[in-house]
Amino acid sequence: MANALSLPLLLKELRLPAIAKAWPDIALKAVREQWEPELFLAQLCEIEATHRQEVRLKRLLKESQLPIGKQLSQYDFSEVVGISAVQVKRKASELSWLRQGHNILLFGASGLGKTHIAAALGYALIEQSVRVKFTTGTAMVQHLQKAREGLGLEDALKKLDKYELLILDDIGYVKKSDSESQVLFELIAHRYERNSLVITTNQVFSEWDSIFGDNMMTVAVIDRLVHHAEIYQLEGESYRRKEAMKINGKSGQLN
Numbered sequence: 001m002a003n004a005l006s007l008p009l010l011l012k013e014l015r016l017p018a019i020a021k022a023w024p025d026i027a028l029k030a031v032r033e034q035w036e037p038e039l040f041l042a043q044l045c046e047i048e049a050t051h052r053q054e055v056r057l058k059r060l061l062k063e064s065q066l067p068i069g070k071q072l073s074q075y076d077f078s079e080v081v082g083i084s085a086v087q088v089k090r091k092a093s094e095l096s097w098l099r100q101g102h103n104i105l106l107f108g109a110s111g112l113g114k115t116h117i118a119a120a121l122g123y124a125l126i127e128q129s130v131r132v133k134f135t136t137g138t139a140m141v142q143h144l145q146k147a148r149e150g151l152g153l154e155d156a157l158k159k160l161d162k163y164e165l166l167i168l169d170d171i172g173y174v175k176k177s178d179s180e181s182q183v184l185f186e187l188i189a190h191r192y193e194r195n196s197l198v199i200t201t202n203q204v205f206s207e208w209d210s211i212f213g214d215n216m217m218t219v220a221v222i223d224r225l226v227h228h229a230e231i232y233q234l235e236g237e238s239y240r241r242k243e244a245m246k247i248n249g250k251s252g253q254l255n
Contacts, residue, residue, distance in 0.1 A: 018051035019044045056129060064132045066167075070119035080112055080236040087232075088117060092124035098164050101193045103225055106200040108234030114200035117234075118167050121198065125165060133163040137171030137184070137199075144183035153183065157190045165196050172203035172211050181212045185221055192224045199225070 011020035023044060030040040072092075077085045083106075091097065091104065104121070106114040122132040135143075147156035160166060171184070191197055203211070205222055212218040 016048055018048045022047045053129075057126065060126045060129065060131060061123075064122060064126060064134055066119050066122050066126075066132070066134045067115065070116045071123055072120040075113055075116050075120055080108075080234050082108070082234040083117065083232040088121055089124070091230075092121055092128070095125075095128065095130065097230075098125075098130065098196050101191065101195055101228065103196055103229040104198045105225065105229055105231045106198070106234065107204060107232065108202065109238070110202050111238030112234040112236055114202075114234060115169050118169060118198045118200050122165065122167055130165060131163045132165045132167065133160065134167040134169065137168045140168055140187065141180045141184050144187060145180050148179070148183055153186065157187060160187070160191075161195060163195065165198060166191065167198045167200075169200050170202070171199055172201045172208070178213055181214070181217065185212065185217055188221050188224055193228065197225070 007023075008020060011017075011023075026040065026043055026047070029035075030043075035043075072085065072088060075085075077083070104118075106118060108114050119134060122134055126132055144153060144156055147153045188197070208218045208222065209215060212221060
């Protein structure tokens with residue numbers, strides 16, 4: 001028969017670290033306030049559940065590799081047209097698009113905050129326990145190209161399936177060889193109607209030949225991406241330049 005002395009070992013065996021830490025204080029409070037046993041148990045379970053959620057969120061944030069300082073509250077949507085805070089918040093709360101493998105495409109000139117918006121959406125989704133992966137288009141292509149050279153492209157693509165959302169940032173910045181273009185096509189084709197993508201780029205569709213090289217491949221990629229996608233065209237002055245001017249202005253005032 002179990003006894004109080006075996007409780008620490010039992011909690012360790014059951015992997016209940018939050019309860020193991022909290023139960024002595026909670027027990028004293030329960031006795032002092034004459035709780036019913038059900039309330040005492042519920043209190044301990046809530047503590048453990050909260051702890052597990054916090055651990056899970058930390059793990060999701062670490063594996064996401066999202067850039068720091070790109071929260072939704074830190075972006076001024078009044079500085080651009082083409083997208084609103086309401087639209088992004090809706091995507092963060094209504095998750096049916098993820099279950100259906102739909103995509104989001106963010107177009108716009110450099111400096112408008114496309115990366116910030118994509119990352120902010122990623123942070124908001126992680127708060128709902130969605131697995132997110134953020135990477136630049138160049139880094140992803142290099143990763144997949146290396147996997148292909150080692151005859152492991154299929155396995156690499158399958159490993160990315162664990163992420164409900166894959167954010168590919170700035171896919172058009174680096175000119176790619178035919179083999180690199182091919183692995184990017186393979187990624188998009190693999191996730192088509194299965195898992196979602198958020199893609200940011202400063203190149204309109206008519207310029208995507210410079211990314212994929214081959215016109216037929218470009219058409220095939222665009223066809224798959226836009227079939228189930230919401231497309232946002234951001235316009236405005238450079239968001240980064242405005243932010244820099246604000247900071248410099250404040251520094252000048254201090255001087």
